[in-house]
Amino acid sequence: MKGFDTIVMVDWSGGNDTGKTPRADAIWACVARQGRAEEPVYLRNRAQAEDWLVELFEAETRAGNRVLAGFDFPFGYPRGFAQALTGRDDPFAVWAWLEEQIEDTPHASNRFDLAAGINQRFGGKGPFWFNALKRDIEGLPRRKDGYENPFPEKRAAEEATKGAFSCWQLGGTGAVGSQVLMGLPVLSRLRKRFDVAVWPFEPLTGQIAFVEIWPSLTLGAGPLGQIKDAWQVQEVARMVSNIGSDVLARILEVDAPEEGWIFGLGHEADLRHAAAQPPKLTNDCFALPPGVHWTPVRETLDMLRARLSPVTPVSTVPVGAATGRILAHEVMAQRSNPPLPNTAVDGYGFAGGKAAGVHRMPLAEGRAAAGDAPGVVPQGHAVRILTGAALPGGVDTVVLQEDVTLSEGHIAFRGPIKPGANTRRAGEDVQEGAKALEKGIRVGAAEAALLAAIGVREVAVHAPLQVAVLSTGAELVQAGDAAQPGQIFDANRPMLLELIRACGHVPLDMGIVPDDRALLAQRLDLAAGRADLILTSGGASAGDEDHVSALLREAGAMTLWRIAVKPGRPLALGMWAGTPVFGLPGNPVAAMTCAMIFAAPAMARLAGQDWQEPQGxxxxxxxxxxxxxxxxxxxxxxxxxxxxxxxxxxxxxxxxxxxxxxxxxxxxxxxxxxxxxxxxxxxxxxxxxx
Structure with a gap:
């Protein structure tokens, strides 16, 4: 089966217009291509959503792209309903019936009355329930009191999915019944307008395929501070666009002729694996604009920055195992730091500041030390308090012990002292729910301390970037081996291996390859199977013995970047078996310079970091x-x-x-x-x- 160029995922809504401001429980959509998801799109009502989908499908059709479109509501009802409603065991008969019967405007619909009318056909006690309107509707109960359903309560897909709701429930948190009634008419119109095939009812031979999704199949609530629906459609779109053709074929092998099926059900592990994979670089990511001959250094760096993206998979690890790894997602504080107001000094705590002059206060019994649960200090009293202790109730100010005289259960000190002196506010460092760390940061000692302080137990991180290093040239021999006249020791490989290690990546030594094109191709195959990036030195220009650039050119994925830099020669940039290759000059000084100026920030970006600009x-x-x-x-x-x-x-x-x-x-x-x-x-x- 031919793959899909464009993925669009839609979180639908059965409710009314949600207004101009993006919010939850609205319609959200997201487009992804080649593992890269765009920003989610907020669609305030179904009319706007249908227009947006029409515009998208028309543009993709003109471009000759195949589209996989997912919608988060059932495409069919439990077995027997289609026959009972339309006289045919055909889910599309239900689609067409609803298209004729549903009345829909941005601010009102007849879905509850229509559901009541269907119920009346089958005795008036089901299958639909949950009237969300203020007025009573005969035949549509608000609750399940006296409810009777002549059809199965759930489809086989819902029975196999923990937490999935029945399509008969029209309202309430998590319910999808209204989404089905209001969504199928839209899909029915789109199906008539475009070359659409609907899974699993039809072979996916059309230019556009519709599939039923349920984001919660593999996704949770999402990061704090983000709208769940928006985050979920973005993640699902990215995940599906990362699925390989063989996995996609397995997922689509489903026999559900009447009820439909949830995309990915039974293949959750495959979906999670796809979700952890970053987008792969395309063969044209190194293509230069037409007419470019010598490219300034700044333009070269800007092009690399724009075209490169992380290629390493993502996994969740305990914070203790995250040091040295790169954060794949932003981290939100699970706890404020400090969690409670506390004292910064040893001294005596009380409420409010004090004016100038001498002050005497009775001393409460006990003391507050670091780790103690905060108690309560009587009004007008002071309490002994030690550095780091949480402030007891009734305490917001601390006077240093060096400034206090203690006698007969009282303390005396001289003002003025400002309210809040010598204390730390709760969350003055980081507030619970606030963003603590951005994605793309390498976790070091300071980041590990912050993650621990804000209560984070696990973080999503990129796997270390694996970088293969390969030297080419008949003149090269391993340092320490016998060198014949005309041969030199390979200095580039140990230099580049150490540079990779110093940058925080994992170097893979692929040795030296003589000027033998077939042997070089074999070694590149081996490197591509083990590494995320290949660095070669030598053979990267356009001479008779420049086999690196020749092989990349034969593979149809090579561009010779003539960069206006000294020292340096052209960089051969391309792809080998899906793995990016940086062909560096053979001269050690030029190789080191080009590796630091161009390859180091590129490696950081491929590893998941933000683009690294050197500080001068x-x-x-x-x-x-x-x-x-x-x-x-x-x-x-x-x-x-x-x-x-x-x-x-x-x-x-x-x-x-x-x-x-x-x-x-x-x-x-x-x-x-x-x-x-x-x-x-x-x-x-x-x-x-x-």
Missing amino acids: FDVPAGFSKRKKAGRTEYLRARIRDGQAEVFGSEGSGRISGLSWAEGFVELPDAAVEITTGTMVRYIPFGSFSM
């Missing part, structure tokens, strides 16, 4: 240089005596300069003349995601 500083130059326009230059440099000094030779073969340096001096692509004291931009090596 303007410092006076301790050197002189005249530079022509045309390329951004990176000089190996270090700071001494408050000035930036640069390595004595700019030769790109001088590896010793990398060890000597502690950062780069970045010179712009414009022509510049630098003399001692000229301000230049210095970027420490530690700023490059390391």
Whole structure:
């Protein structure tokens, strides 16, 4: 079966217009493509939702895209109802009947009266129930008192799904009965207007497929502060767009000719696995705009930033196991920090501040220490209190013990003391329910402390980025091995492996491959099967022995990025078996420079972090240089005596300069003349995601 280009998921509503302000219990929709979900769309009523769907389907049809559209209400009723209502065992007969009978405006509908009329056909005590109107309706009970249902209470899908509601209940939290009555007429009209196939009643050969979804099948309430319906449709859309064709085929193998079925029921593990997968990069993510020959460094970085996205799967781990991992979702505080108002010092607590002058107060019995449950201090009394203790009831101010005289059950001290002195407010650091950490942050010691303090037990994190490193060239031998005349030791691979490790990723050593195209293809296959990203050095230009770029070009997924940078040569960027490849120059200095400038932030983004911009500083130059326009230059440099000094030779073969340096001096692509004291931009090596 051909796959789907566009996924749209819709959370429906059977109620009336919900107003201009986005809110829960409204209609929400979300579009996703290739594992990337757009922002959820708020649709205030069914008329607006139908217009939005028509516009979307028309645009997708014109573009030749196949669409999978999910709606969160049953497509069929329990067995026997279609025959009893329409005389046919055909769910579409029910769709057409409801389309004719339902009257719907943004502010009113006849759904309750229509349900009562159906009930009257079958004795007036069912199958529908729950009248939500102020007026009584004959034949439609408000509750299940005296209720009788001539049909099964639930479909087989609901019987197999814990927590699913019967489609006969028209109102109440979680009920879907009104959504069915008000949703099927819309689907019936859309089915007539477009090339639509409805699962599981029809083979999905049309350009548009309708499926029934239930977001709660695999999703919970969602993050604090977000509208549940909006979050759920976004997550379901992203999840479904991540499903592989083989898994999708298994999910669609269902025999439910009359009742319908919930998409993914029985395949929850497959759905959760898809939900944890990030979007894969496409083969054209490295494509350059037409006519581009030499690309400035800033434009190169901007293009990488715009086109790259996380590729590592997501899992939930205990906070204690999250250190070093990257947060996949924002984290909301489960508890305020501090949870209760407390004292910042050892001293004596009482209520309110005190004016200037001497004050005497009776001392209450006992004391308040860190860890004690807060008691209550009588009005007008003070209590002994120790650093970190929660403030007892009746205490909001603390005077330092050094400022107090204690005698005969009283304390004396001199004012003035402001109300709230020497105390910490509850939640003054982080309030319960507030956002504590953004997604894309690597969890370090400070983040681990904050997560523990705000009561978070588990967090969603990205798996570590696996980066394969491969050196190419017949001239290379492993350091320490015997080198023949004309051969050199491979310096790039140990350099890149350590850079990857310093950036927090997992390096995979794929060794050296001679100038043998077939052997290189085999090694790339092996690397693609193990890694999320492949870094190669050498063979990335357009010469006879540049086999990396040649193989990527043969695979139909290679772009030679000619970047206006010195030191450096063109970067070969492409995909091999679905895995991105960065083909770095073979020269060690150029390879190190390009890896830090371009590959380090790209790796951070692929790993789930936000794009990492290196922090630079303007410092006076301790050197002189005249530079022509045309390329951004990176000089190996270090700071001494408050000035930036640069390595004595700019030769790109001088590896010793990398060890000597502690950062780069970045010179712009414009022509510049630098003399001692000229301000230049210095970027420490530690700023490059390391």
